[in-house]
Amino acid sequence: MKRMDFGKRLVNSVLPVLLAFVIGGIVILMIGENPLDTYGILLGKSLFTVKGFLNTLHYASPLILTGLAIAVTFKANIFNMGVEGQLLLGAFFSGIVGTSLPASLNPAAAQLLCLAVGVICGVVFALVPAILKAYCHVNEMVVTLMLNYAMIKVLEFLATGVFRDYSSGYVCTPIIKENAMFPRFGNSKLTMFFFIAILVFIVMYVVMNKSKLGYEITAIGKNPEFAEATGMKVHKKIMIMMIISGALSGLAGAGYMMSEQFKYTLSFSGNPGLGWDGMLIALLGGHSPVGILVAAIFYSALKTGADHINLYSTVPKEIVSVIQGLIILFLAVKFVDEHTNIREKLFRKKTGKPETAISEEA
Amino acid sequence: MSIIKTIDLTKKFGDFTANDRINISVEKQEIKCIVGENGAGKSTLMNMLYGLLRPTSGKILLHEKETVINGPMDAIAHGLGMVHQHFKLVPSLTVYENILLGAELKKSSKSPIIDRKKEIDEVKKLIEKYKFELDPTDKIEDISVGGRQRVEILKMLYRNVDILILDEPTAVLTPQEVDELFVNLKELRAQGKTIIVITHKLREVMELSDSVTVIKQGKVVGNVLTKDTSEEELAQMMVGREVVLTVQNTAENKASEEIAYQVEDVCTINDYGKEVLQNISFCVHKGEILGVAGVEGNGQSELVKVLTGLMKTTKGKVSIYGKDVTDKWPDELRQNGLGIIPEDRYAQGLCGTMSIADNCIAGYHSVPDVCKFGLLDRKNISCKRDRFVKDFDIRVGDINGNVGQLSGGNAQKIIIAREFESNPKLLIACQPTRGVDIGSIEFIHKQILDFRNKGNAVLLISSELSEVMSLSDRIIVMYKGRIIGELSPKEVSRSEIGLLMAGIQNNKAKGAFI
Numbered sequence: 001m002k003r004m005d006f007g008k009r010l011v012n013s014v015l016p017v018l019l020a021f022v023i024g025g026i027v028i029l030m031i032g033e034n035p036l037d038t039y040g041i042l043l044g045k046s047l048f049t050v051k052g053f054l055n056t057l058h059y060a061s062p063l064i065l066t067g068l069a070i071a072v073t074f075k076a077n078i079f080n081m082g083v084e085g086q087l088l089l090g091a092f093f094s095g096i097v098g099t100s101l102p103a104s105l106n107p108a109a110a111q112l113l114c115l116a117v118g119v120i121c122g123v124v125f126a127l128v129p130a131i132l133k134a135y136c137h138v139n140e141m142v143v144t145l146m147l148n149y150a151m152i153k154v155l156e157f158l159a160t161g162v163f164r165d166y167s168s169g170y171v172c173t174p175i176i177k178e179n180a181m182f183p184r185f186g187n188s189k190l191t192m193f194f195f196i197a198i199l200v201f202i203v204m205y206v207v208m209n210k211s212k213l214g215y216e217i218t219a220i221g222k223n224p225e226f227a228e229a230t231g232m233k234v235h236k237k238i239m240i241m242m243i244i245s246g247a248l249s250g251l252a253g254a255g256y257m258m259s260e261q262f263k264y265t266l267s268f269s270g271n272p273g274l275g276w277d278g279m280l281i282a283l284l285g286g287h288s289p290v291g292i293l294v295a296a297i298f299y300s301a302l303k304t305g306a307d308h309i310n311l312y313s314t315v316p317k318e319i320v321s322v323i324q325g326l327i328i329l330f331l332a333v334k335f336v337d338e339h340t341n342i343r344e345k346l347f348r349k350k351t352g353k354p355e356t357a358i359s360e361e362a
Numbered sequence: 363m364s365i366i367k368t369i370d371l372t373k374k375f376g377d378f379t380a381n382d383r384i385n386i387s388v389e390k391q392e393i394k395c396i397v398g399e400n401g402a403g404k405s406t407l408m409n410m411l412y413g414l415l416r417p418t419s420g421k422i423l424l425h426e427k428e429t430v431i432n433g434p435m436d437a438i439a440h441g442l443g444m445v446h447q448h449f450k451l452v453p454s455l456t457v458y459e460n461i462l463l464g465a466e467l468k469k470s471s472k473s474p475i476i477d478r479k480k481e482i483d484e485v486k487k488l489i490e491k492y493k494f495e496l497d498p499t500d501k502i503e504d505i506s507v508g509g510r511q512r513v514e515i516l517k518m519l520y521r522n523v524d525i526l527i528l529d530e531p532t533a534v535l536t537p538q539e540v541d542e543l544f545v546n547l548k549e550l551r552a553q554g555k556t557i558i559v560i561t562h563k564l565r566e567v568m569e570l571s572d573s574v575t576v577i578k579q580g581k582v583v584g585n586v587l588t589k590d591t592s593e594e595e596l597a598q599m600m601v602g603r604e605v606v607l608t609v610q611n612t613a614e615n616k617a618s619e620e621i622a623y624q625v626e627d628v629c630t631i632n633d634y635g636k637e638v639l640q641n642i643s644f645c646v647h648k649g650e651i652l653g654v655a656g657v658e659g660n661g662q663s664e665l666v667k668v669l670t671g672l673m674k675t676t677k678g679k680v681s682i683y684g685k686d687v688t689d690k691w692p693d694e695l696r697q698n699g700l701g702i703i704p705e706d707r708y709a710q711g712l713c714g715t716m717s718i719a720d721n722c723i724a725g726y727h728s729v730p731d732v733c734k735f736g737l738l739d740r741k742n743i744s745c746k747r748d749r750f751v752k753d754f755d756i757r758v759g760d761i762n763g764n765v766g767q768l769s770g771g772n773a774q775k776i777i778i779a780r781e782f783e784s785n786p787k788l789l790i791a792c793q794p795t796r797g798v799d800i801g802s803i804e805f806i807h808k809q810i811l812d813f814r815n816k817g818n819a820v821l822l823i824s825s826e827l828s829e830v831m832s833l834s835d836r837i838i839v840m841y842k843g844r845i846i847g848e849l850s851p852k853e854v855s856r857s858e859i860g861l862l863m864a865g866i867q868n869n870k871a872k873g874a875f876i
Contacts, residue, residue, distance in 0.1 A: 210740070212733050215720065222715045229672060229702075229710035230725035231693025 009286045013295070016330030017284070024323040033315050041312045042305035042320070052304060054188035058259070060300035061197040062087075065252035066278025067285060067292040068204045069245045075208070075287045076221040076241055078133070082144030083249045084275025085151035086125045088268065090118035090250030091257040092155050095264045096163055098176025098257070107179040111192075114180050115254045122250020123243050125151065130242030134235035140242075148275075159264055173264040182259040193259040200248065205289040207244075217241060249275065280324075283331050299324075364426065365390040365556050366411070366442075366525060371420035373406050380406040382580045383420065388525075393547060393557045395567045395588075398577035398600060404560045407577070408527050411558075412444045413437045443518030444527040447534075449510050453503035457496055458485040461517050488520055493549050495542075507657070508539035512546065519550075526550065527558045532566055536657045537827070537860035544570050562600075564593045576600055600800065618648045621684075622819035623788050628678030630668050638664045640844045642678070646788070651810070651820040653834030653851070655827060657863050661843035662823050663705055666792045669821070670702050671695050672710070682788055696725055701786030703777055703794050705823075707770075711777045714766035718758060719747040721765045721776055726784050750779035755805070771802030778809055789813060792823045807833060827856060827863075841865045 025035030046052045066083050073080040094114040101110050129147065132138035156171075165174040182191035208214040216237055219227040228234050252274060261268055269275065281299055285291030306320040364387040373381040380403045388394045398404050409415040411422065413431035421428050424440055431437050437444070451460050458481050467484060469477045485498040494512045502510060511531060518526055528547075532540045547557055547570065561567060567574055568588060576584035576599040584599040623646040630639045639661050646652045656662055667673035669680065671692040680688045682698050692702070702725075704710035712721050723732050723743055732743050751758060756775045759767055765776065774794070781789065791810060795803040810833060814820050824830050830837055831851045839847045839862040847862045 206737070211737050212727055213736065215727060215738060218716065218720075219713055219724070223709070223713040225709045226711070226713045226724070229670070229692055229704055230727075231671075231691060231696060233691060233693075 009288075009291075012334055013284050013286055013291065016327050016334065017298075019330045020323050020326035023326055024319060027322060028315055028319060031315055033313060038309060038313055038315050038319070041308050043301060045308040045312075046301040046305035051188050052308075054185075054190040056297060056301045056304050057194050058189040058191065058300075059303055060296045061194045061259070062252040062256040062274045063277055063281055063296040063300055064197045064201055064293055065248045065255070066274050067281035067296050068201065068289065069248035069252070069275075070278050070282035071285070071287040071289070071292055072204065072208065072217070072248070073241050073245045074221075074282060076217045076237070077224070078220075078238055078241055079141040080126065080129070080144050080242060080245045081141055081279075082126065082129060082147050082275075083245065083278055084269065084273045085144075085148035086122040086246045086249035087253035087256075087273075087275050088155055089125045089151055089253070090122040091253030091261075091268060092158065092173070092264050093121045094118035094254035095173055095176055095257045095262075098180035098262075099174040101177050101180055103177050103179060105177075105179055110177065110179040111182065111258060114176070114258055115196075115251060118250040118254020118257070119247045120250065122246040122248070122253065124246070126242045126246025126249070127239075130239050130246075133242075134238040140238075155264070156266060159266065163264075165263070171266055175263045176258065180258055181262060182255075189260070191259040193255040196251075196255060200251065201289060201293055204248075208289055213237075213240070252278075280328055280331070284327070363390060364388060365424070366558075367423040367426070368407075368411075369421045369423065371407070371410060371422065372418050373403075373410060373415060374418045380580050381410070381417075384577070384580075384582055386575050386582065386585070388556060388558060389573075390556055391551055391554055392572040393551055393559065393570055395559045395561055395571035395574045396577060397560075397562055397564065397567055397574060397596060402577045402600075403580040404577055405529065406580075408444065408529060408558070408560055411437070411442065412527060438518070438521050438523060441522065441524045442527070443521060443523030443525070445511065445514045445518060445529065445531065447530045449514050451502050451510055451513060453501070455502060456498065457500050457502065457505070457509075457513050458482050458498040460502055460513055461485050461488070461498075461520050463517075465521070485516070485520075488516055492516070492519060492546070492553065494546060506539070507534050508536070508542055511535070511539075511543065515546070515550075519555075524554065525556045525558065527560070529560045530562075531559060532561065532563060534657075536863050537856065540566065564596050567596065568593055597800070618817075620648045621645045622648045622650075622682070623821065624679075624681045624684075625669070626679045626681075628665075628668060628680065629676045630664060630673055631676055632664065637676075638843050639668065642845060644838055644845065644848075646819040646821055648819055649814060649817045650835045651814050651822055651833055653830035653837040654821065654823040654840055655825075655830045655837050655859055655863060656840035657825065660840045660863075662792075662825070662840055664843070665840070666705055666790065666823055669790055670700075670704065692725065693728070696784070696786075699785075699787035701781035701784060701789040703774075703781060703789070703791040705792040707774055707777060712765045712773055715764055717762060718751075718765055718768075718776065719743050719762075722747045722750055722780055724780065726780065729784075746783075750776065750783065754779040769799070770797040771799045774798050774806065775802060778806055782809060782813065786818070788819045788821070790821045790823070793825065794822070795824075795826070795829060827859060831856070831859070839863055 021039065025039070028035040028038050046056045066087060069083045070080065094117045097117045098110070098114045101113070125147070129140045129143040132143055133140040159173055160171050163173045165172055182193050184191055208217065216227065216232045219230070219232060220234055220237055224234060256274065257264070277299065281292055281295045284299070285293070285295035302320050302323065306317040309315050309319065310317040367387045368384050371381060371384040372379065384407055396404050396407070406415060410417050411431070413433040413436050422431065423429065424442070429440060431440065431442070434444070452463065455463070462481050462485070466476045467480045469475050482498050489496050489498065494516065496509060496512055496516070502513065515526065531543060535543060551557060559570065571588045573587050574584070574591065574596060575582060576596060578600060625645070626643050628639055628642040629637060632638045642665060644652065654662060654665070664673060668675055671690055671694070674689050678688070679686060682700060685698060687695055687698055690698070696702070708714055713724070723746065727733055727738070732739050732746065747761070750756060751761065754775045756772050756779070758772065765773055768776070789810070794806050794810065798806065810820060810822070822830060822833055834851050837849050837851050837859070838845050839849070839859060841863065842865065846865065846867055849859065
């Protein structure tokens with residue numbers, strides 16, 4: 001039974017990806033290129049060369065963290081849509097701290113301090129919707145979603161005014177001091193940050209699968225009334241989950257700042273943004289930590305592979321955005337199916353054997 | 363001549379055969395009872411007749427003609443109507459509006475305006491014809507449950523059905539209302555209607571029906587005329603073995619004077635601000651089972667919610683062995699020695715989509731032998747689950763599967779095992795045997811009595827009067843959020859309690875509060 005369940009979940013995650021690649025392939029055919037060659041370049045360069053693979057891991061680091069940040073709340077049917085905002089706030093202030101540190105500070109201390117600032121900012125920002133949800137029953141989905149846009153504007157104001165680096169030609173904050181930067185390993189982009197992400201992944205794996213908290217998160221997600229009746233203080237758990245989610249988001253932001261961007265720009269998190277990517281990754285990974293790890297690396301491979309497509313073929317790199325969009329679309333179909341049983345209905349029409357939903361009382 | 367007949371009617375859900383070659387035949391103008399334990403396949407059979415399910419194979423003959431029923435509308439067109447256990451009425455509309463819902467009478471055929479006067483007249487005529495007691499202009503929310511059921515029946519009669527199927531019609535009624543319903547049904551029979559009643563209450567079968575069909579595990583195991591059979595014989599057919607219908611509380615009252623559980627002056631309001639519990643006071647002694655009787659919806663659910671920490675009091679005090687536990691969380695209550703068998707097992711007691719093992723520790727997942735340093739000890743949890751399954755004879759298909767796969771009785775046994783094994787001093791058992799097969803009922807009743815005999819206290823809340831009467835040492839009756847009487851089960855009859863349940867106080871009820 002469990003194996004069947006696992007199989008179904010695997011299909012649910014792999015099928016949207018395959019469909020996206022098939023339709024992406026049709027688009028490539030229409031451009032006049034061979035889709036197989038293009039996909040070969042796309043995935044070959046980012047997964048099957050040492051340097052490419054290490055870069056892929058590097059870009060996967062923040063995605064693993066944001067994916068986990070989403071999953072830990074979504075699994076309990078609490079929807080923290082504010083990962084992006086929490087990530088940006090964490091990144092911004094870890095960047096500010098990173099620039100204002102004395103250059104003589106021990107690198108390890110500097111890096112630890114910056115990460116801590118990022119985590120704290122993420123947590124504080126996540127606490128706002130958490131308190132509103134747990135104690136005033138305000139819908140967390142709306143609040144977290146809207147606060148993202150508020151935060152982006154606040155940070156834009158801070159970056160263009162108070163903390164602007166006027167020596168730069170465009171809006172950004174000063175570059176962080178060298179002792180706050182994660183050094184790279186060899187000629188790849190890989191840094192300490194990836195190993196921090198893996199460490200967090202292991203901790204979250206244990207928390208979600210083996211701990212009392214994980215058990216309670218699952219129970220709250222599956223049957224909140226049952227959770228409450230068996231003595232789980234649901235509002236307290238909401239706070240804890242949001243704090244964990246905020247901390248992971250903040251950590252992702254700070255780490256990305258210290259390993260990749262080194263300064264806050266208005267396009268710091270890219271488009272659609274690391275927090276939103278995290279949501280896609282959590283869905284693709286079925287909210288399980290291992291699934292998220294695999295999905296994050298795969299997604300990151302698509303991102304790094306895009307540049308190679310530009311270099312080695314005439315297909316524009318935007319094809320990767322097309323594929324990403326298609327994956328989201330097909331994942332959405334899966335949700336439509338879950339909530340309306342559309343597949344069953346279609347199937348029934350074909351075979352002409354109606355099976356009404358009123359079968360639970362046999 | 364049989365009005366409705368099935369030939370080898372079979373329904374499969376995947377590998378599971380819910381109905382296996384069912385052959386029944388209902389004569390015109392008879393009352394047919396279909397009995398069987400929960401999960402025997404009664405509802406599946408009726409849903410096939412009513413067009414909600416399609417048979418896998420077999421035929422349905424209406425008026426001796428083979429008929430395919432495509433859905434409820436089709437069934438009604440064929441003269442077949444069903445009254446569901448859970449009423450499908452609009453509470454804010456009146457009786458006549460509900461009866462004519464979807465078949466409104468217009469001023470003229472093209473006019474969009476509803477002719478209220480004509481509608482009321484029409485419904486009045488209908489009520490008089492079948493000698494029902496109803497006022498067409500009353501709102502559904504203001505009338506009794508029995509009245510609502512009559513509206514449901516009229517809804518079908520208005521649509522000219524001549525076969526009526528009633529699914530567990532007495533589950534929600536007081537004994538007096540049950541009697542009224544039976545009078546009504548017999549009147550309908552006299553006027554030429556055929557009635558099929560699904561039930562598992564044998565006393566009612568004997569009183570009401572002309573013939574009985576017994577279904578067990580999806581198969582017909584008996585077809586008898588009511589006058590040729592007895593309650594005991596039917597019960598035997600249903601479970602396929604001799605059963606004691608109820609476990610009797612034979613032990614002499616050994617209750618000590620020591621008070622185990624005290625509830626003083628508890629009041630509460632629901633989400634809409636309505637006072638649903640008014641000054642509830644009672645106590646349970648050590649070694650005593652206190653039964654709470656009452657028709658469902660008279661505050662028992664709210665009382666249990668307050669006592670198990672799911673609802674807050676507005677006033678009053680609750681204490682376990684002298685320790686104040688008013689408005690404590692469920693986990694704190696459990697730490698204070700309270701075991702809880704909740705009212706709705708799949709909402710509050712179990713999580714259907716979690717594994718059996720996970721459900722075995724729910725509520726006790728913080729105790730040291732399953733949880734160390736915040737991490738769960740999976741090995742110990744599995745051991746615990748295996749022990750429960752063995753000791754409580756829980757029949758599971760897949761031991762690693764979800765609780766959702768279990769039948770009602772086995773699911774309930776998981777809760778029983780979990781709560782009893784945690785060694786509580788006080789047990790709140792709410793509807794402990796609802797939807798549970800007879801074999802499990804016996805087992806659960808024995809467990810509760812054994813628990814009491816060890817000197818523990820039990821608060822038993824049940825809408826099943828016979829359960830309360832046979833198990834309790836003392837009974838309190840709830841009506842409209844108040845306790846309206848306290849009785850001894852050995853000194854009163856069913857009908858006396860029935861009167862109290864309907865809110866009619868007689869002089870035998872001693873110590874009636876307020």
